[in-house]
Amino acid sequence: MMELLLGLGLGAMAFTPQGRELGNRAAALIAAQAKKVMDRATPDEPTEQPSGASGSDRPPS
Structure with missing residues (x-):
């Protein structure tokens, strides 16, 4: 049930103008919040890897 x-409810949102408007507003709010989170997660200065760092745990052969 x-x-x-x-x-x-989802069908009404997709097929009515009010539902689409509500969905668009919700998506815009979610995108704005995600952008804030991503901006905080990104460092201001790029970090450099030390020479020889390739992301592998195996010793060089």
């Missing part, structure tokens, strides 16, 4: 109600 819950799946049916959820399906009807």
Whole structure:
């Protein structure tokens, strides 16, 4: 029963102008929040790897 109600609600969002507007606003808010998180996660200065660092744990052969 819950799946049916959820399906009807999602269908109404996709096929009505008000539903699309609400979905677009929600997506814009989510994208703005994700951008804030990504901006905080990105270092201001690029970090350099020491010479010889290739990301492998194996010793050079």
